[in-house]
Amino acid sequence: MTKFSLAAAAASLTIAAMTSSAGAQTRDTIQIAGSSTVLPFASIVAEEFGNAFPEFKTPVVGSGGSSGGLRQFCQGVGDNTIDIANASRRIRASEVEACNKAGVNEILEVQIGYDGIVFASSASKADFALEPVHIFKAIAAQVAVDGKLVDNPYKSWKEIDASLPDQPIALAIPASNHGTREVFEEKVLAEGCKAAELPTDAPKEACLNVRQDVVVEIAGDYTETLARLQSNPDTVGVFGLSFYEQNRDTLKVASVSGVTPSLETIASGEYPVSRPLFFYVKGEHIGTVPGIEEYVEFFLSEGMAGAGGTLEAAGLIPAPAEETGEILQNFQNRKAVTAAELN
Amino acid sequence: MSDTSSSLPQQRQHSTIRAGIAKRHARERRFRAYGIAAICAALTAVAILFGMILYKGVPAFWQANVELEIFFDPEIIKVPERPQPQPGQSPAELEKQQLAWERQVTMVNWNRVIKAAIRKAAPDVEIDTKQALSIIETNGRYELRDMFVNDPGLLGQTVTVNLLASANADNWLKGNIDRNLPDAQQQLSAPARALADRLLEEGTIRFAFAWHLFTNVDSRSAPASAGLAGAFMGSLYMMLVVIVLAVPLGVGSAIYLEEFAPKNRFTDFIEVNINNLAAVPSIVFGLLGAAVFINFFHLPLSAPIVGGLVLTLMTLPTIIIATRSALRAVPPSLRQAALGLGASKTQTVFHHVLPVTYPGVLTATIIGVAQALGETAPLLLIGMNAFVAAVPGTPFEQSTALPVQIFLWQGNENRNFFEARTSAAIIVLLALMLALNAIAIYLRTRLERRK
Numbered sequence: 001m002t003k004f005s006l007a008a009a010a011a012s013l014t015i016a017a018m019t020s021s022a023g024a025q026t027r028d029t030i031q032i033a034g035s036s037t038v039l040p041f042a043s044i045v046a047e048e049f050g051n052a053f054p055e056f057k058t059p060v061v062g063s064g065g066s067s068g069g070l071r072q073f074c075q076g077v078g079d080n081t082i083d084i085a086n087a088s089r090r091i092r093a094s095e096v097e098a099c100n101k102a103g104v105n106e107i108l109e110v111q112i113g114y115d116g117i118v119f120a121s122s123a124s125k126a127d128f129a130l131e132p133v134h135i136f137k138a139i140a141a142q143v144a145v146d147g148k149l150v151d152n153p154y155k156s157w158k159e160i161d162a163s164l165p166d167q168p169i170a171l172a173i174p175a176s177n178h179g180t181r182e183v184f185e186e187k188v189l190a191e192g193c194k195a196a197e198l199p200t201d202a203p204k205e206a207c208l209n210v211r212q213d214v215v216v217e218i219a220g221d222y223t224e225t226l227a228r229l230q231s232n233p234d235t236v237g238v239f240g241l242s243f244y245e246q247n248r249d250t251l252k253v254a255s256v257s258g259v260t261p262s263l264e265t266i267a268s269g270e271y272p273v274s275r276p277l278f279f280y281v282k283g284e285h286i287g288t289v290p291g292i293e294e295y296v297e298f299f300l301s302e303g304m305a306g307a308g309g310t311l312e313a314a315g316l317i318p319a320p321a322e323e324t325g326e327i328l329q330n331f332q333n334r335k336a337v338t339a340a341e342l343n
Numbered sequence: 344m345s346d347t348s349s350s351l352p353q354q355r356q357h358s359t360i361r362a363g364i365a366k367r368h369a370r371e372r373r374f375r376a377y378g379i380a381a382i383c384a385a386l387t388a389v390a391i392l393f394g395m396i397l398y399k400g401v402p403a404f405w406q407a408n409v410e411l412e413i414f415f416d417p418e419i420i421k422v423p424e425r426p427q428p429q430p431g432q433s434p435a436e437l438e439k440q441q442l443a444w445e446r447q448v449t450m451v452n453w454n455r456v457i458k459a460a461i462r463k464a465a466p467d468v469e470i471d472t473k474q475a476l477s478i479i480e481t482n483g484r485y486e487l488r489d490m491f492v493n494d495p496g497l498l499g500q501t502v503t504v505n506l507l508a509s510a511n512a513d514n515w516l517k518g519n520i521d522r523n524l525p526d527a528q529q530q531l532s533a534p535a536r537a538l539a540d541r542l543l544e545e546g547t548i549r550f551a552f553a554w555h556l557f558t559n560v561d562s563r564s565a566p567a568s569a570g571l572a573g574a575f576m577g578s579l580y581m582m583l584v585v586i587v588l589a590v591p592l593g594v595g596s597a598i599y600l601e602e603f604a605p606k607n608r609f610t611d612f613i614e615v616n617i618n619n620l621a622a623v624p625s626i627v628f629g630l631l632g633a634a635v636f637i638n639f640f641h642l643p644l645s646a647p648i649v650g651g652l653v654l655t656l657m658t659l660p661t662i663i664i665a666t667r668s669a670l671r672a673v674p675p676s677l678r679q680a681a682l683g684l685g686a687s688k689t690q691t692v693f694h695h696v697l698p699v700t701y702p703g704v705l706t707a708t709i710i711g712v713a714q715a716l717g718e719t720a721p722l723l724l725i726g727m728n729a730f731v732a733a734v735p736g737t738p739f740e741q742s743t744a745l746p747v748q749i750f751l752w753q754g755n756e757n758r759n760f761f762e763a764r765t766s767a768a769i770i771v772l773l774a775l776m777l778a779l780n781a782i783a784i785y786l787r788t789r790l791e792r793r794k
Contacts, residue, residue: 029741031644033729040756043563043730050732051485052449055442060645060741062729080641123528223754243756248528249520250758310481310564 027079027289030059034069034086035179036221037115037240038277041311042086045299048310049291052298056291061086063221066179070280074099077284083292085280088115088179096339106283107337110296111327112305114317116241116266117183117273119254122233126165128254132272134160136192138169141209144198152211172228172237173210175217183275184238188256191272226250241266242315266317274317283334300328396773400766406553406567407508407516409479409542411460413487414501419455422447425495448492453484457506464547465538474535478512478542482565507555508548510566510760512539516548519759530759556767560732561748566757571768573734577647577727577742578716584651584738585658585715590708592655593662600663601670602692621660628657629721637725644726648738653725654715661711662704669703670696702787709783713776719746745772 032042043061050058064072066087073085074095091107099107119130137160142149157164174180185208193207210217216235218225222243229235229251236254241261244251253261257272265271279299286292303309307318319327426440454476461475483506490504491497511530514520516539526533542548559570604610632653636642642649673696681691722728728747735742743751749768755761 027643029733031729031741033726036754039730040563043732046730047562047564047732052446054445058732060729060731062645062726078641080637080644082644221754222756223758226758246530246756247758248530249524314564 029057030084030289030291030295031062031082032059032084032086032279033062033064033072033082034084034279035066035088035277036063037088037178037180038086038112038279039063040242040314041112041277041316042279044310044314045295045304048304049295049298053291053294056294059084059291059295065177067177070095071098073280073282074102074104076102077104077282081282083282083285083289084295087278087280088275089182090276090278091280091337091342093339093342096337096342100339104282104284105336106334108281108283108331108334109327109337110279110281110300110331111276111319111323112279112299112316113277113311113319114266114274115277115315116261116271116317117180117187117275118239118241118244118261119236119256120229120239120244120251121236121254122229123248123250123252125233125252126167127252128157128165128236129163129258130254130256131161131195132188132192132257133195134164134192135188136196136207139171139173139189139210139215140193140196140206141211142202142206144196144202147199149199149202149206168234169214170216170232170235171214172216172218172225172235174225174238175219177219179275180238180240183273187273187275240315241317245315263312263315263317276319277316280337281331283336296331297328300324396766396769399763400768400770402517403763403767404553404556405550407513407539407543407548408505408551409508409548410503410505411457411547412463412501413456413460413504414463415487415491415497415499416456416459417499419459420448420451420491420498422451445492448488451488453487456487457483461538464545465541468534468538468541470534470538474532475538477531477535478509478539480507480509480565480567482507482562482568505551507565507567508539510757512548513567514759515539516543516550519763557771560734561730561743561751562732563730563755566755566760569752569764571745571748571771573731574743574745574748574768575771576734577650577731578744578746580647580735580738580742581651581654581744582712582716584648585654585712586708588652588655589658589662589711593659593708593711594666594704597663597666597670598692598697601667602696603688617660617663621664624720625657625718626720626724628653629724631656632721633724643739643741645729645731645741645743646739647727647735647742647744649725650722650727650744651738653721654718657718657721658711658715661714662707665707665710666700666704669700669707672703673699702790705786705790706783709779709786713779713783716779717746717772717776719744719750722747723750745775 030046032046039061042059046059046061050056062069062082066085066089069082069085070087070091072082075081091109096107099105119128119135121128134157137143137152137154138157140152143152143154144150145153154160154169156166156168158166160169173184189208198206216228218228222239225237225239226243226247229237239251241263244253244261255261259265259271261271261273266274281292281296299305301309302321305311305316305318305324306321309318312318318324422444426437426444428437454472457479458472458475461479486506487504490502508516512535515522515529515531515536520529529536531539539548555568556570557575558572559568560573561571562569600610600613632649636649636652637644642652677695677699678691681695682688686694722744727743728751729741729743730751731741731743733740745768749765749772752761752765752768755764
């Protein structure tokens with residue numbers, strides 16, 4: 001009997017503690033979520049931030065993809081919504097509208113640097129020297145043959161171009177929840193589509209429709225793509241540069257338009273498939289959640305996102321110093337993103 | 344009887360019976376063989392699984408350490424003396440000054456201190472600073488800082504310090520990355536690899552048990568120092584919430600339903616629903632938790648309290664069903680005897696029936712908790728799959744949980760290092776599960792013997 005009443009007392013205590021703190025809880029840890037491409041960089045900065053600023057708690061960094069993060073970000077203002085959304089693409093006008101509707105009006109954009117998207121195959125396989133048009137022809141649902149749009153007939157890379165290896169076509173590309181997919185479509189498929197000279201009456205979607213027989217869309221992270229490559233070594237996968245750099249022992253990178261991706265070729269703009277990385281700060285939370293301003297400033301500092309900084313060693317391509325200065329200025333002036341400027 | 348010339352039909356009858364017996368025996372033997380084969384198949388599967396995990400995970404418990412003679416060089420560490428309490432100074436002001444001092448200490452170029460120590464350990468090796476530092480994990484500088492903050496008197500002294508080798512150096516020394524691969528496919532540069540090999544040979548680098556796996560929190564900037572402490576505390580808080588909420592609620596409702604509630608359509612309906620609840624996939628509870636506890640009750644994201652509440656919902660039906668069947672197994676004569684001696688219904692239940700069911704209830708609770716401990720899917724939906732580099736102080740602080748940590752490490756981009764780490768975390772989780780089950784068995788046998 002006493003045991004039972006003890007347990008009951010403990011239970012009521014917990015519930016009481018729960019309701020009281022739920023009512024008056026103010027969060028003192030910065031909460032971040034979003035792109036899995038930005039996640040490693042954001043986590044490193046969060047950790048260093050916790051070390052450098054003993055008065056603040058280490059920010060918590062979640063994943064969920066750019067779209068997932070921005071959806072959480074736009075849920076509203078308050079302690080149980082995130083403060084910062086990481087994104088590997090720019091926020092969309094529709095997302096800004098959703099944000100504004102939920103009361104998030106001060107969306108502060110911070111660009112942290114660049115990332116390269118690379119095509120990689122198993123290290124044991126032949127070298128690939130790709131052009132956007134090769135990738136388009138390998139991946140499109142329909143291609144032009146003798147001026148007519150037909151279902152994609154290519155089975156081997158060699159059929160597309162004699163310079164490519166005689167290897168069955170198999171591709172692992174990011175699914176649409178990843179920001180990487182958008183960049184892939186914009187920088188590779190759209191370019192390749194132009195060069196593939198589809199018939200003039202071809203519908204617009206023909207450029208972006210992906211065949212399902214040899215293409216796997218990966219909704220998880222790059223580890224899943226890597227697992228695909230290990231189970232089928234013929235697969236060519238799409239990775240971030242930093243992931244490739246850490247797994248060079250099993251992966252071999254393909255050149256695109258004759259340029260091999262590296263920190264240098266991406267920073268100089270020679271390598272065509274790169275994109276800026278962002279995070280978005282909820283202006284309404286600055287002042288209520290401690291440390292947000294310091295976190296942003298710390299992130300953009302020379303030692304972190306700058307040339308030769310910690311993040312460069314982790315695979316982020318730093319933006320030129322003047323660009324970073326301007327971004328920091330905009331943040332400090334609280335220059336919010338509006339739907340109008342994105343359209 | 345001995346008449347061999349007995350009638351032919353009788354002989355035929357005998358042989359039919361004999362054939363029948365032989366057939367029955369064969370069938371029995373066959374069935375036993377199937378049973379043994381089934382058990383062997385199951386055991387092999389378990390053995391392969393455990394063998395793989397142990398084979399992959401055990402090496403992660405030993406990690407390369409670098410023993411360096413660190414000289415706290417006053418030339419490099421140029422900071423003023425630590426602020427001391429002054430008369431008439433408020434504590435807040437002192438704290439502010441000390442924080443400013445700590446920041447100054449943090450800004451000291453500790454890497455130069457480490458570099459100087461590596462130089463001393465291998466004086467004749469020609470290597471540039473960046474490459475030399477690439478064999479030491481990046482948290483080394485914070486370890487030195489913490490040492491100095493705790494004891495500013497170290498300035499000008501030489502101390503032997505054990506620093507972790509970097510994840511890349513650990514991979515190289517363990518051969519996780521094929522050592523014959525060319526430079527372009529290696530993570531460490533050739534001079535750094537040579538330096539690591541040489542230090543290992545000289546005994547400066549040693550493999551030691553990785554205690555920090557249990558005491559450190561997760562880390563991405565210094566992967567070699569990543570540990571399970573945060574995830575472990577997160578799981579512990581969740582289990583506390585589950586035990587505190589699910590056991591009284593579950594046992595209470597089971598007692599009421601079994602002993603007091605009238606048997607009618609309504610209670611039948613409840614019973615059916617409890618059984619249904621036990622079969623609901625756990626991810627559904629996660630969705631429910633996100634909608635109710637986070638969006639409606641505004642509980643914090645990624646907090647063990649929310650995880651605990653979700654897992655409570657999941658564990659409740661298990662405990663209710665097991666407790667009810669334990670109550671049902673108590674012979675009615677016990678109740679009748681108590682009632683016959685004038686005990687009230689409540690007295691009968693709490694003094695006589697319930698104590699008999701303790702072993703059953705306990706087993707149910709521990710199995711329910713063990714199941715909750717390994718649950719991952721619902722936690723992903725309430726934001727517990729975040730990177731948290733701190734040990735939660737209360738159930739309301741952000742945290743991960745052990746199974747989620749396994750999931751996160753599995754997805755880490757440094758595959759060569761985290762593959763082993765992931766298996767090590769699985770070993771820890773499995774050990775916890777086995778311990779819980781062992782406790783369940785021990786308590787059950789003890790309580791049953793006492794009866």
